[in-house]
Amino acid sequence: MDNKLKNKQGLTEEEFLKTYDAGEYERPSVTVDMLIFTVTDQEKESYRKLPEKVLRLLMIKRGDHPYIGQWALPGGFVNMDESMDEAARRELKEETNIDNIYMEQLYTWGDVGRDPRTRIISTSYMSLVDSHSLDVKANDDADDAKWFTVSCKLFQEQKTVTPAGYILQRLFKLILSNEDDILSATIKIVKTVENRVTKIEREIVESEGIAFDHAKIIEYGIERLRNKIEYTDIAFNLMPELFTLTQLQQVYEIILDTELLKANFRRKISDMVIETNEYTKDAGHRPSKLFRFNPN
Amino acid sequence: MDNKLKNKQGLTEEEFLKTYDAGEYERPSVTVDMLIFTVTDQEKESYRKLPEKVLRLLMIKRGDHPYIGQWALPGGFVNMDESMDEAARRELKEETNIDNIYMEQLYTWGDVGRDPRTRIISTSYMSLVDSHSLDVKANDDADDAKWFTVSCKLFQEQKTVTPAGYILQRLFKLILSNEDDILSATIKIVKTVENRVTKIEREIVESEGIAFDHAKIIEYGIERLRNKIEYTDIAFNLMPELFTLTQLQQVYEIILDTELLKANFRRKISDMVIETNEYTKDAGHRPSKLFRFNPN
DNA sequence: ATAATAGTGTCTTTCAGACAGTATAGT
DNA sequence: ACTATACTGTCTGAAAGACACTATTAT
Numbered sequence: 001m002d003n004k005l006k007n008k009q010g011l012t013e014e015e016f017l018k019t020y021d022a023g024e025y026e027r028p029s030v031t032v033d034m035l036i037f038t039v040t041d042q043e044k045e046s047y048r049k050l051p052e053k054v055l056r057l058l059m060i061k062r063g064d065h066p067y068i069g070q071w072a073l074p075g076g077f078v079n080m081d082e083s084m085d086e087a088a089r090r091e092l093k094e095e096t097n098i099d100n101i102y103m104e105q106l107y108t109w110g111d112v113g114r115d116p117r118t119r120i121i122s123t124s125y126m127s128l129v130d131s132h133s134l135d136v137k138a139n140d141d142a143d144d145a146k147w148f149t150v151s152c153k154l155f156q157e158q159k160t161v162t163p164a165g166y167i168l169q170r171l172f173k174l175i176l177s178n179e180d181d182i183l184s185a186t187i188k189i190v191k192t193v194e195n196r197v198t199k200i201e202r203e204i205v206e207s208e209g210i211a212f213d214h215a216k217i218i219e220y221g222i223e224r225l226r227n228k229i230e231y232t233d234i235a236f237n238l239m240p241e242l243f244t245l246t247q248l249q250q251v252y253e254i255i256l257d258t259e260l261l262k263a264n265f266r267r268k269i270s271d272m273v274i275e276t277n278e279y280t281k282d283a284g285h286r287p288s289k290l291f292r293f294n295p296n
Numbered sequence: 297m298d299n300k301l302k303n304k305q306g307l308t309e310e311e312f313l314k315t316y317d318a319g320e321y322e323r324p325s326v327t328v329d330m331l332i333f334t335v336t337d338q339e340k341e342s343y344r345k346l347p348e349k350v351l352r353l354l355m356i357k358r359g360d361h362p363y364i365g366q367w368a369l370p371g372g373f374v375n376m377d378e379s380m381d382e383a384a385r386r387e388l389k390e391e392t393n394i395d396n397i398y399m400e401q402l403y404t405w406g407d408v409g410r411d412p413r414t415r416i417i418s419t420s421y422m423s424l425v426d427s428h429s430l431d432v433k434a435n436d437d438a439d440d441a442k443w444f445t446v447s448c449k450l451f452q453e454q455k456t457v458t459p460a461g462y463i464l465q466r467l468f469k470l471i472l473s474n475e476d477d478i479l480s481a482t483i484k485i486v487k488t489v490e491n492r493v494t495k496i497e498r499e500i501v502e503s504e505g506i507a508f509d510h511a512k513i514i515e516y517g518i519e520r521l522r523n524k525i526e527y528t529d530i531a532f533n534l535m536p537e538l539f540t541l542t543q544l545q546q547v548y549e550i551i552l553d554t555e556l557l558k559a560n561f562r563r564k565i566s567d568m569v570i571e572t573n574e575y576t577k578d579a580g581h582r583p584s585k586l587f588r589f590n591p592n
Numbered sequence: 593a594t595a596a597t598a599g600t601g602t603c604t605t606t607c608a609g610a611c612a613g614t615a616t617a618g619t
Numbered sequence: 620a621c622t623a624t625a626c627t628g629t630c631t632g633a634a635a636g637a638c639a640c641t642a643t644t645a646t
Binding site for chain 1: 595596597598599600601602
Binding site: 560583 | 607608609610611615616617618619
């Protein structure tokens, strides 16, 4: 490419860049918000039943205004000398102390009033962590990071047919809980189809204890996770090196919030796993074969 | 919520916000980049054949450094008083002069050196427009906007098995062309699976006439479009009010870059369309029934 | 024996793919 | 009659869903 080309002011690219002034336009701040999911065992309820699994999300208690005392997603500013992904990895490392874990960009949230301090645009990332690779680290961190059990359920659906399409309104209840706190929010998702143009809007109806618009960001992340677990192998990021097929099925079940039939589940995931010769021991019942992930 | 809570400095939220100083940290600029797709008829090649369809993308010729003379996606800065979506709609309106069209956020691109002037983070949006609702407007615009025929093909695939997974490298050739210009780029997509952690990276190998990292953004958009057309009804955003099933099939075929079997295609889309009583006229062959979109 | 979980076989229905056939306009 | 497109019927095989059955450990 000819880099001696001159612009209307008669400047070459080199000269142009040397004199370039980024200008006095005011700029938004840019942050990343991390959705860090893991799956852990619930305490066994009866003497020799299998432990139930729960989906957990890492949240941080705010120590200052705004939303002081409420819980927010971990995250922080994107520095001038790092890419978005690098910023996200840095935050992840700070919170979980793990380096090489699954991470994916989800969506960028840029409504004007979403932070009362100043204009902040925030990109959300989702990360999936095997709970066994986590040390307690994130639990006794100075900045009050804690894992919350996540539940997100559709509880109302309303369809209105209009002359040129329809309006579908769905209400989701998001509940985050642990031993000490229960946070909740209601998120309204409105899908409008009019003259074959589809539009989807997401709105927080009510939010208890969840800072900023993070309830919306969490709901969106869960939706994406549910969707993606169906047609990719991301679920294995939540599994330890060796696992039983029942454990794997439990992970699918808590994420999708449905019960699956064992035989069918095994058929479906059969070529994503490799059989090993090892078995579980000293459960109060028949031992089960351990499998590992098969990266085809 | 109790908004009389005080922080460590003894300030209420109101007092805190009044004295809040956004700080002297340098901030990136934030822009939106629009992928505006449409489908148009190619000139008929023989006297009574059906016109072939082509997928087109709107690009703008750069009049200043950097990348002077090259072609870039339409887009612009996000103002402080508008949301990301509003900025995207504004750009869309400026370029196409249409208001109510399909638009979807795709991805946020934030590599450090992606713009030589200053740090710019850019969110890409995809929009689908029915070409009949477009006037020539965008063609004779002052800022040299033009539609390019798009083609994006996989031309090399290479898989290397590693001890703990594999590396899959794919090369795509992107070609944008119209009567006057041919632009092209090669994009490398590397998928690494290692210890059950998957990572995907996208890199521009070579780019001819396409400004910035826009080749990458376009390739990603096409991938998403191809993916989404399979399981949603977005294709209808590219169709006029009334259309024949063959026209609809052609749209699927150019986007997916494959040939589909008529009978199977019709079965698949049957409940997304409504039959009308109208027929096409004066084609050199049997008239065909017109359908409209069925917003279920 | 019984509780609890592990693991398999198979029937049915649904859906995607392939292909062959019939129908109807213009020239 | 012929060309070009419109439209339909049906066979096949793969996958999803439902369900029933057998197996193996600990108490």
